[in-house]
Amino acid sequence: MDQTLNELGDPPRPxxxxxxxxxxxxxxxxxxEVVTFGMFLIWHAASWAGDPEAYAAxxxxxxxxxxxxxxxLLLTGSLFVALGAQANAAGAQRATAAWLLAGSLTxxxxxxxxxxxxxxHLNDGVTLSTNGFWFTYLFLTxxxxxxxxxxVGLLAVVAWRAWRGDxxxxxxxxxxxxxxxxxLVDVIWLLLFAVLYGMRP
Numbered sequence: 221m222d223q224t225l226n227e228l229g230d231p232p233r234p235x236x237x238x239x240x241x242x243x244x245x246x247x248x249x250x251x252x253e254v255v256t257f258g259m260f261l262i263w264h265a266a267s268w269a270g271d272p273e274a275y276a277a278x279x280x281x282x283x284x285x286x287x288x289x290x291x292x293l294l295l296t297g298s299l300f301v302a303l304g305a306q307a308n309a310a311g312a313q314r315a316t317a318a319w320l321l322a323g324s325l326t327x328x329x330x331x332x333x334x335x336x337x338x339x340x341h342l343n344d345g346v347t348l349s350t351n352g353f354w355f356t357y358l359f360l361t362x363x364x365x366x367x368x369x370x371x372v373g374l375l376a377v378v379a380w381r382a383w384r385g386d387x388x389x390x391x392x393x394x395x396x397x398x399x400x401x402x403x404l405v406d407v408i409w410l411l412l413f414a415v416l417y418g419m420r421p
């Protein structure tokens with residue numbers, strides 16, 4: 221069994237397990253990403269004082285309903301992938317595949333929702349150069365979506381391989397790493413939601 225998994229290029233988890241769920245490399249990547257987004261958001265908050273009226277007027281044009289729907293979708297997706305990781309650890313491969321695919325679908329719906337949110341602003345001629353607020357909003361939400369889309373594909377591929385029986389209790393690293401990546405997408409969005417939509421300096 222272990223040899224077969226090794227031939228698939230997806231080594232089984234060592235008996236003592238990884239020190240962090242999904243592997244240390246995943247957590248290093250996640251830390252760098254969160255710090256990077258965090259630095260942009262700190263700069264955004266500091267820049268608000270330079271043009272408070274323009275920033276407040278721009279923020280008032282954002283759709284809090286759309287952002288709330290997006291937040292609910294990503295949180296639901298994180299729940300689904302966590303359940304998928306649990307199912308994999310229990311050896312329930314079909315359940316693993318179903319939960320991961322459900323998580324992937326929440327990302328698809330999130331993407332559609334975000335495109336619909338951007339549309340009226342872009343139609344009104346808003347660009348990255350309109351002002352500091354719109355630069356941060358468009359740049360960071362677009363960058364975030366560029367993290368969502370690979371996550372959607374990753375979860376779909378891992379779900380397919382789980383359906384084939386490639387994973388299981390002795391081979392959890394890929395499933396857990398995929399789940400950890402999706403949680404990263406979620407954490408970054410929560411930071412964006414709090415600062416871009418909710419901050420009132």
